[in-house]
Amino acid sequence: MAKYKGKFENGVDRQYDAPQPSLAEQEEEREERGGNIALKIILITLLILLIMAAAVLAFATHYLNKINREEIKGDMTLTHTDLLEPEEITDEEDTTEIIEKVWQDFEAVKEMPMIETDENVVNYLLIGCDSRDSGMAGRSDAMMVVSLNKETKKIHITSLMRACFVVFPEGLQYPDGMLNWAFSWGGPETLIETIEMNFKIDIDHYVAVNFEAFKDVVDAMGGVEVQLTGGEAGYINTEVVSGLVGSGLQTLNGDQALAFARCRHAYEGDNDFRRTSRQRLLIEAMIRKVGSLGLTELTNLADTLLPAVSTDLSNAEIMAELVNVPEYASYEIDQMLVPVENQAGTSFIGVMRKYGVEMYAIDWSTNLPALEAFIKN
Numbered sequence: 001m002a003k004y005k006g007k008f009e010n011g012v013d014r015q016y017d018a019p020q021p022s023l024a025e026q027e028e029e030r031e032e033r034g035g036n037i038a039l040k041i042i043l044i045t046l047l048i049l050l051i052m053a054a055a056v057l058a059f060a061t062h063y064l065n066k067i068n069r070e071e072i073k074g075d076m077t078l079t080h081t082d083l084l085e086p087e088e089i090t091d092e093e094d095t096t097e098i099i100e101k102v103w104q105d106f107e108a109v110k111e112m113p114m115i116e117t118d119e120n121v122v123n124y125l126l127i128g129c130d131s132r133d134s135g136m137a138g139r140s141d142a143m144m145v146v147s148l149n150k151e152t153k154k155i156h157i158t159s160l161m162r163a164c165f166v167v168f169p170e171g172l173q174y175p176d177g178m179l180n181w182a183f184s185w186g187g188p189e190t191l192i193e194t195i196e197m198n199f200k201i202d203i204d205h206y207v208a209v210n211f212e213a214f215k216d217v218v219d220a221m222g223g224v225e226v227q228l229t230g231g232e233a234g235y236i237n238t239e240v241v242s243g244l245v246g247s248g249l250q251t252l253n254g255d256q257a258l259a260f261a262r263c264r265h266a267y268e269g270d271n272d273f274r275r276t277s278r279q280r281l282l283i284e285a286m287i288r289k290v291g292s293l294g295l296t297e298l299t300n301l302a303d304t305l306l307p308a309v310s311t312d313l314s315n316a317e318i319m320a321e322l323v324n325v326p327e328y329a330s331y332e333i334d335q336m337l338v339p340v341e342n343q344a345g346t347s348f349i350g351v352m353r354k355y356g357v358e359m360y361a362i363d364w365s366t367n368l369p370a371l372e373a374f375i376k377n
Helices: 023-064 096-109 181-199 211-220 230-239 254-262 272-290 295-308 315-322 364-376
Strands: 121-129 140-149 154-160 165-167 176-178 205-210 224-228 248-252 309-311 332-338 348-354 357-362
Touching: 023 295, 023 315, 096 165, 096 176, 096 348, 096 357, 096 364, 121 181, 121 211, 121 364, 140 181, 140 272, 140 364, 154 272, 154 364, 165 181, 165 357, 176 357, 181 205, 205 211, 205 295, 211 254, 211 295, 224 230, 224 254, 224 272, 230 254, 248 254, 254 272, 272 332, 295 309, 332 364
Parallel strands: 121 205, 154 332
Antiparallel strands: 121 140, 140 154, 165 176, 205 309, 224 248, 348 357
């Protein structure tokens, strides 16, 4: 027993002799301990969420930093002959009467207010260009205004024909001409200014994608499904060596999708109007496909797409919208072409010529109200 001597005498382990706390005091102590544990759990959970958020932010920033932030510059020394294929230039006389009428109509158009929308509508200008040199604009053969309406949960895609006859801002090569010349001369900013002047659409942001990278983007997505006519399938098979497609619903690879987007001679009577329709179908198919991709596929897509993209959207603005992409992919999508075309020819004045180039002279009194109704619907 000697080895225990003094252990109890010194008061060690004698707490059982102390007065026991009341039941109320015990309950209060348990609540205090429970509250401390709950607070710790909350703090730990918040810390984990913050760490996860920081990781996601770092991950997103890593990829968004791949976006080409180099300023896209135009070339003011280019003439219209530099911007067109030789077969697009004729020696036929200018259609003077139509030119005069368009200018008269524009005098009324330039006094009109911009199409009024609220904060629920965002207008993005998508530019498909063929630039071969870093930082240079090239030609904008595809121009679409994507109007995202968060209130009606709709995406409106408006194709602007590259051959629309428009009036240019002061200081460019010519006072008027083909719409896509503006991009070649002054880059996205000049193209946006031209669109706002003529079409009265308030462009919030632009995204330019190089056509040469477009096919790689489609491949990174695993292809896109598009409904083809026999003529379109035949054209694609003539232009693209790798793989054959038939009519009906087909999954197109990058080369095939690019051929489809550029096609305007698939059959007799084919034209620029149908080409822009094909481009809108491709954009719609790609939007649908993105909504179904997994994380690995999205990562591969980002690696391919972002270096080919130029935009005025900041990383913060992009990240603010990224969380909404799955929802946007479920939105109803509709399409429109400007100038509005019908068999009677009353929605645009007709084909006109200036500088030896055929262009579409737009009937603004028909097109602008139709455009406003479409975007705001």
